[in-house]
Amino acid sequence: MSAPSEKVFISPGRYVQGANTLSRAGHYVSQLGQQALVIADDFVWKMAGRALSDSLESSGIRFERAIFEGESSSAEIDRLIQQGEVLKADVVIGFGGGKTLDTAKGVADRMKAACAVLPTTASTDAPTSALSVIYSDEGEFESYRFYNKNPDLVLVDTALIVNAPxxxxxxxxxxxxxxxxxxxxxxxxxxxxxxxxxxxxxxxxxxxxxxxxxxxxxxxxxxxxxxxxxxxxxxxxxxxxxxxxxxxxxxxxxxxxxxxxxxxxxxxxxxxxxxxxxxxxxxxxxxxxxxxxxxxxxxxxxxxxxxxxxxxxxxxxxxxxxxxxxxxxxxxxxxxxxxxxxxxxxxxxxxxxxxxxxxxxxxxxxxxxxxxxx
Ligand SMILES: [Zn+2]
CATH class of the missing domain: 1.20.1090.10 (Dehydroquinate synthase-like - alpha domain)
Known part of the structure; x- marks a missing residue:
């Protein structure tokens, strides 16, 4: 905890942005870990899961996809940690919108795993921060949850994002x-x-x-x-x-x-x-x-x-x-x-x-x- 009078600036380890960067996800994630838990909802997975899978596979990363159920709640984070622990994941990848990413950050923090954040929209400023907004399962704001570090990687594919509404x-x-x-x-x-x-x-x-x-x-x-x-x-x-x-x-x-x-x-x-x-x-x-x-x-x-x-x-x-x-x-x-x-x-x-x-x-x-x- 820093003293309130100290100046503090924090940021993610690496930020990558460009058209079709998703094809380079495996390259960047391989610098963080070899066993990945990929958190994505069904909609995102259907839309772009193949491109991410291909990239991870071509870099030799073993991974399992976990289904995100829609709310960045304490219960959802706990559920996904269990899946990550069974897998012994050393890197957690959040792939989707702000709530998916906030959930992935919470999972990675508790597992002490590396965290890679791959937004599929430019709809919030959730990707880079060392905190999650926690909602109830009904979607009511509950609290901010703070972490020791920002995501290790934020990878933004603008060719994917331009397809979002x-x-x-x-x-x-x-x-x-x-x-x-x-x-x-x-x-x-x-x-x-x-x-x-x-x-x-x-x-x-x-x-x-x-x-x-x-x-x-x-x-x-x-x-x-x-x-x-x-x-x-x-x-x-x-x-x-x-x-x-x-x-x-x-x-x-x-x-x-x-x-x-x-x-x-x-x-x-x-x-x-x-x-x-x-x-x-x-x-x-x-x-x-x-x-x-x-x-x-x-x-x-x-x-x-x-x-x-x-x-x-x-x-x-x-x-x-x-x-x-x-x-x-x-x-x-x-x-x-x-x-x-x-x-x-x-x-x-x-x-x-x-x-x-x-x-x-x-x-x-x-x-x-x-x-x-x-
Ligand atoms: Zn905001």
């Missing part, structure tokens, strides 16, 4: 746009980052660069994704969503956006159909409002979010008829002890959080009207 890329952009909004607020308040120390200059620079890349390239990348083509802008945004956002939030710090996201997971109903990034997008604008962001700047964010089809109204968040009682449940969950919202430089009451959630809807509607959308 553009909605996933947009979600990853939203998760990545939260990075600098939260990190700069946490840094301003001298709050500790996710690595347990103060942000380094590098941690700060990564967060800033992440946002710059997204404002410059996010829409171009989204269009490329819609057409299924890997362009330099697409590569840049995949890197921003995965590497820059991952390093930026972990070594910069989280604040209001993710706490409000976590608050939303306490609700039942249709909101669970939304992705992590979609809820984070709404939480980010709520934090910008709490931060007293000037109108012109707020509208730059709204403009990008709306162009990417991200939910900026309560209706789009599937909360059209939400009661005040439920909004207060979200606020209370966001304000729990230990939540990252307390990294903001100012204290907050549940009332203020509820007003901010309502204000996102109000300002987004006014902006859409200004654009002639409504």
């Amino acid at each position: 553009p909605r996933f890329l947009a979600s990853g952009i939203a998760d990545a746009l939260a990075t600098w909004v939260e990190a700069r607020a946490a840094i301003r308040a001298c709050a500790t980052n996710m690595a347990g120390g103060q942000a380094t200059i590098l941690g700060q620079a990564i967060g800033e660069k992440c946002e710059e890349v997204l404002f410059d390239h996010a829409l171009l990348a989204y269009q490329a994704n819609q057409a299924g083509i890997v362009t330099p802008s697409f590569e840049a945004v995949v890197e921003a969503n995965t590497l820059l956002s991952g390093l930026g939030f972990e070594s910069g710090g989280l604040a209001g956006a993710h706490a409000i996201h976590n608050g939303f997971t306490a609700l039942h109903g249709e909101i669970h159909e939304l992705t992590h990034g979609e809820k984070v997008a709404y939480g980010t604008v709520a934090q910008l409002i709490l931060d007293q962001t000037p109108q012109a700047e707020l509208e730059e964010y709204l403009d990008l979010y709306l162009a990417l089809g991200l939910p900026m109204t309560l209706e789009a968040l599937k909360l059209k008829d939400i009661s005040d009682e439920d909004l207060y449940r979200v606020a209370e969950a966001a304000l729990k002890n230990g939540e990252s919202i307390h990294n903001l430089a100012y204290p907050l009451t549940p009332d203020q959080v509820v007003y901010a959630i309502k204000a996102v809807d109000v300002h987004a509607r006014a902006y859409m009207e200004k654009l002639g959308w409504e």
Whole structure:
């Protein structure tokens, strides 16, 4: 455990990104171990399991595939550890979306095995970090689980990721746009980052660069994704969503956006159909409002979010008829002890959080009207 006044920066051992890098997975994994537990859900395995199997086999790696059941919960991690122990795996490979990867990290940590993370979407910044978000089996946020080290390998195949629905890329952009909004607020308040120390200059620079890349390239990348083509802008945004956002939030710090996201997971109903990034997008604008962001700047964010089809109204968040009682449940969950919202430089009451959630809807509607959308 580092002292809160120390600067700390952490990162994965190796990050590899490019079109068709999956064919090189065996080469990189062979540097980590020879006996692999591969965690993937059925959908991902059907789509790309063959390419990964071929690559592992050609490098002489023995492996067994474990089926990921859909939730990065304590029970799921325990179940997969048992399978890994029977296999005597020395490397755990997570192959899939954010929850698959978070589960693989938890399994590798407890088994003291090497960890390789192969994302199939650029929808969250889970791949590079030394932590997992643990949910209940019903999908409600429970806690962050921290590990001694980041994944040993993060391997990103952009030719695979470009086949994922553009909605996933947009979600990853939203998760990545939260990075600098939260990190700069946490840094301003001298709050500790996710690595347990103060942000380094590098941690700060990564967060800033992440946002710059997204404002410059996010829409171009989204269009490329819609057409299924890997362009330099697409590569840049995949890197921003995965590497820059991952390093930026972990070594910069989280604040209001993710706490409000976590608050939303306490609700039942249709909101669970939304992705992590979609809820984070709404939480980010709520934090910008709490931060007293000037109108012109707020509208730059709204403009990008709306162009990417991200939910900026309560209706789009599937909360059209939400009661005040439920909004207060979200606020209370966001304000729990230990939540990252307390990294903001100012204290907050549940009332203020509820007003901010309502204000996102109000300002987004006014902006859409200004654009002639409504
Ligand atoms: Zn996130």
